[in-house]
Amino acid sequence: MSGALLVAGTTSDAGKSVVTAGICRWLVRQGVAVAPFKAQNMSNNSGVTADGAEIGRAQVFQAAAARVEPEAAMNPVLLKPGGENSSQVVVLGKAVTDVTAMSYRGLKAQLFEQVLSSLADLRSRFDVVVCEGAGSPTEINLRDTDIANMGLATAARLPVLVVGDIDRGGVFPALYGTVALMPPADQALVAGFLVNKFRGDPRLLAPGLDTLQQLTGRPTLGVLPWVPGLWLDVEDSLDLDGDRGPALPPVGEDVLRVSVVRLPRLSNFTDLDALAAEPGVLVRYATNPAELADADLVVLPGTRSTVSDLAWVRERGLDLALARRAAEGRPVLGICGGHQMLARSITDDVESRSGTVPGLWLLPTDVVFARDKTLARPTGSWRGHPVSAYEIHHGVVTPDGGEPFLDGVRVGAVSGTTWHGALENDGFRRAFLADVAATTGRRFTAAPDTDFAAVREARLDALGDLVEQHADTDALWRLVEHGAPAGLPMLPPGAGWTS
Template identity: 45%
Template structure:
C-alpha cells in the first residue's frame, strides 16, 4: 500500500537549469529504494536531446534518465509533449512520442489546449500503473507571459491538484531574490501549493548560509527542505544545454562543431569522460584547432546547420584535416552533411530546397515526412575488425542512398548500417549513442587512431551519479514527508 502523503509531486525551478531534472531523478531513485513503483513525468519539454522509448516513440533525454533512476522502462507517457526547436521562433511538436506538426510560437500557444488534453491523458495512465509520479516543471513558473494556457508548471499543478517543491540554484547568485521573486509572481492558490524550497549547488560553510535560510522561512512562511551540495564529476544526461568543456590533458583530441541546432550532444558524454580524450566544441567565430578526429553531430535543421558549417570555413579545414591523415565521423544529421547533397522537397525543416553537401561521402539524402525512431543493437563489426557489442538508437527524417552505402560503417547482426569513404578516413552513421557501449566506443576510438586500454562504461557512471545525488537528496525527502504529513493537502 502507498503510504506517501501524495500520488503526484511536482518539482519546479526558479530558473532554467536550477536542477529540476536531477532532483526528480534523485527522488525517483529514493522512492524506488523504499519499494514504491514510481514514474517520472514532464508535461512539456523543449529540448534537442531526446531518446527512443520501448513503445517506439520519442521523449526528452532527461525523462529517460529519470526512468532509469526509477528502475522502469522509458515510455512516451513520461513526456507527452516534446518541442524540438528548428529555428528561433518555430519547433517540431511531438505528442505522445510522434510528430504532430511544425509550429511557430504563436500557433503553439493556441494549441496548448489540445496539448493539455494529451498531458492529462498520459498522467492518468501513469497514475493507474504507479504508486507515485514525480513531475518536472519547465523553465520557471514566474514567466508571466506564458501563464495563459500553461501546461508546464502551475497550470498543470492546479489541474491535477498536487504539491510543488521549488528548486533554486545558489551557484548563480541571488538565490533568495529568486525564491521570493518567484513567489511574488504566483497567485495565492499557487503559492499554497509550494511545500518548501530546495537550495541547490551549494559550496562553502553551511553555517554562513543559515541566517539567510532563517530569514527566508520567516519571510515566506515555508520551510527550506534542504541544501544540496555542489557535486563534482557527475555523469548525468543533459536535458539540452551543452555543458562547459572540462580542462583535460588528453593526448587524443576530438573536435566537434557546436551547430546552432545541434541535437543529442549526449552522444559525446562518453568521450568527455575518457581520460585520454581532449574533447572540444568549436563555436561560431572560434578558430578550428588541429585534431585527431572531427565528429559532425546530429542536427534538428540539417540544411541550416550545413550552411553554418560552410560559412564558418569548415569545408577547407576538413580537407586539410583529412590530408594530414585525420579521421571524420558524421552522426545522423552530420552523416547527411558528409554527402553530396541534402534535399528537402517537402519543407520538413524549413523552406523546400536542396543544399550541396561536404562531398566527403558518395551519398545523397532526401528528408522524408515520416520520422524513423528505432532502437538498434547486436553484434557488430567495424570494417574487417573484430566483433563487438553495439547499442544505439535512430531519430531522423532522412533517407540516404549512394555508392558509399555499399561500404557500411557497421555490420550489425549481418545488416548494413551507415557508410564509409573509399579511403577509410570518413565514416557516417545514423546511430546515436554509439560511444556509450564500452566495446563499440573502444572500437570506434581505435579506428580513429587512439591506442588506449581505458574503457568508459557509461551505464556504470550514470548509476553511480544517480546514487550520489539520491544520497544527498535523502534528507530533503524525509523533511518533505514530515511537512506534508503535518499539513493538510493543497486546496
C-alpha cells in the first residue's frame, strides 16, 4: 500500500493541522505506517529533528501523532517571516536564502522538484502519507505557481478533503466556493468535505449537508464537534486567541500569574504550552506595561526578528517595566530571542543588518549574530533536574558573569536561555515555578504529577478519537487506497477559470 491524501481548508486556521494529526493518529492505531507531510509551511513556530533539520512545529506534532520521528522530508519548504515583506527560506531543514513575496515566485519551480521528491521518498517508506495544504487551495492569484495545494495534488494525483470551520460562520458558501473557483482538473480531485468545530445537534446540519452534496456532487465525510482545550503546537500566533481549555485549579493556595510579551514576530510560543497545562498557572499575553504589573513571572519569548522586536518593546514602554521588575527582584525569563534582548549589546549583521545596538542591559551578556544558524537538541540540567531541549538561532550569546542557567545565565531574578522546550521537562518546570513562587511570596505548589508528555499524548489521542468517531472512516480508507472517484461533476465556471 502506498496511499496518500491532501487535507485542504477553506481558509487558514480552518483546522487542517489538527485534522491531519487526527487522521495520522487514527491510521497508526489501525496498524498503518503513516507519515505527515506539508510541502510548504509559513510559520515562525518550528522544531528541530534528530539530525539537526528545522521544520514546522505542526509537522513535529503530526509526526508524534503518527508515532514516528520527525524528519526534514515531512516539511521540505519552510518560510519564516522576518518582516513586512521578507521571509527566510528553509529547504530540507537548512536556511538557504531570504526572499520577498515577489522574488519567491521565481524560486518555486525549483523548490517544487524538491517537494515532489520528498513526497515520493515518504511514500516509498510509509503505507500512507497524509498531506496538509497551506491556507486555501483556491487562491486564484497564486494558482499558477502553487506547490502546496492543488498544484501538489494534481502533480501527485492526490485525493483532496476540504475542511471548513463552521465556528467562523459561512461554512456552506466557503465549501461550495472553494470548489467552484477551481479549474476542472483541480475539481476532479476534490472528493469530499469535512466540517470542523460544530456546536450543537448535528441533525440540524443535515439538510444543509444534503443540499451541498446535491449542488457539488460531493459528500461530507464527517462533522467534527467543538472540543475545547485541544490546542497543540499551533503554527500561527493568531491561534493564541483560541480556546485553550478550562483553567485547572491550583494545588496550593495561590494562582501563579505569567505574562508573556506578545512580540510582533513571536516565534516558538509553544514553549509556554507546558506552563498553561500546569494547574494553578495562568498564562496570558501582554502588549503594554499595565499587563505586566501583577505578573509573578514575565516571559520574553522567541522572535524571528530580535532587533526589530526589541525596538517595539521600547516603543511600548515595556523596557522600563522590565527594568523595574529586575530592580525589584521580580522574575523575568528570556527564551532565545527574548534572551538576546536581555543582553548589554546585540551585533546583528545577518537578520536586521543593524550593526550593534544596545540591549536591555538586564544580563551581563553580549550577542553576535552568526551567519550559520545553530540547530541542535541539547541536554543539560538545572539544580539536579535533567533538561532536554532544542535550539534554533543565529544569535550567539556570550556571558560575562552571572549564575549558570541551562546554557545561559541568571542575575537576581532575571534568567535567560536559548533553549526552546525546556519547560516541557516536568522536574525542571516544577523547580523553576517553585523558585518563582518563593521569590514572589506566592503560596503556590506545582502539581507533583503533571506529565506534559502524557498531556500531549492524550490530546493526540483525542484528535484520533474525533476522526474515528465522527468521520466516515470507510470513505477515508477508499480515498487513501484508490484516490478520488472518477466522474466527479464539474461545477459551473467561476471567477478562477473559463471553460
